[in-house]
Each structure stands twice: as structure tokens, then as C-alpha cells.
Amino acid sequence: DGGITQSPKYLFRKEGQNVTLSCEQNLNHDAMYWYRQDPGQGLRLIYYSQIVNDFQKGDIAEGYSVSREKKESFPLTVTSAQKNPTAFYLCASSMLGDRNTEAFFGQGTRLTVV
């Protein structure tokens, strides 16, 4: 079964902690993305990667970090510098080379600061 998997589904973070959200895909996609979704809002791009060992900041990268050591994996770390991290985080992947291509999304991780 090809797809994109995010874990955990729910995550609780204490003030000042770093937490890492996992995203794995077996679709052989080159491009991967992290989005943040707040209630009643659209998706905002945090980071994206088009190739292994390379990634670029999106619109709201401050307080987040990523790595892309393997094609299949694109973990997101929410650092203590992110002042308002409570949100729903979505990972996606897509093919490169064709701009008219759909994105495949994981089921999301809901992060709550306690």
C-alpha cells in the first residue's frame, strides 16, 4: 500500500520542549512538504524539500527545523522558539518535474502545548 504516514497522531508538548513529528512516504516522491493548519484556516507552508539533503523555508519557518537525510523521510522539529505551536500539522509529498501534479497528504499530527 503506497502512502504517506505521519506519527504520532496526537502530541503534547511542555513549554520549552522540542518535539519531532515524523513523516514517511513510500510513493517514491522527490518533493515533501510540511504545512501548519490552524482552526478555520487554510494551510501554511513551513518547509519543503525537493531533493535529499536539501530543504527550503516556507512562509512560516521560524521556530521549526527539518532534515531530509533519506528520500522517504522528512521529520519536522518544533523547537522551543516557536511561541505558538498548538496546531494541526500536515505532511505532504508530490512528484517533481510536472507542475500539474497533485499532493498526497498524511493524516496529520495534532500538537498541543500543555
Add this chain to the structure above:
Amino acid sequence: SQQGEEDPQALSIQEGENATMNCSYKTSINNLQWYRQNSGRGLVHLILIRSNEREKHSGRLRVTLDTSKKSSSLLITASRAADTASYFCASGGGGFKTIFGAGTRLFVKA
């Protein structure tokens, strides 16, 4: 404000009725896509319409694109309770250049 903006923000209809959602965008696009999101879940791709296309169908879905007005509409015919979800338009250059609107929340009453 965001590139893609949906209208209305929320829509409540009876099962069997048609649901129409609209999307406006600001800059030139390669394509416009519609996605569906069930509550607390990821987005699922519904349909993509290219900038040189005017209309596209997929099952009960009909999408139109008017590049002169920078707008698109999604029509769901003969709606079902299972169509209850949020619907997002995504426009732009594709990939990381795709910008998502805030969505229309559709509620279909059985």
C-alpha cells in the same frame, strides 16, 4: 490575504441537493486543484484543472475555471451525508508554489 479564497465559508444543505463552492485567486496560475478534508484528517485530492481548461468532470464533481475572473467553482451534485467535509481550493504554480485557501465547510443533512 491568501491566494485562494473560498466562498461561502460554510454551507448547509439537504441530502440530494447540489452544493456549489467558489474560489478566487490573485495571481496567474498553472493549475487549480480542489481538495477535501474530513474533520481531523489529512487532505485528499479531488480534481485538478489546468489553466487552459474551462471545465472538468469527475463523477459527481464538476469544476469550472475562469482565468479572466481568476475564479473557480466546485459543484457537487446529488450530495450525500458522506460529502460532509471541508473543501479547499489550491492554486498557483504547483508544488511548493501551491497556495491553499481557508476552505468551505460543507454540511449535508440526511
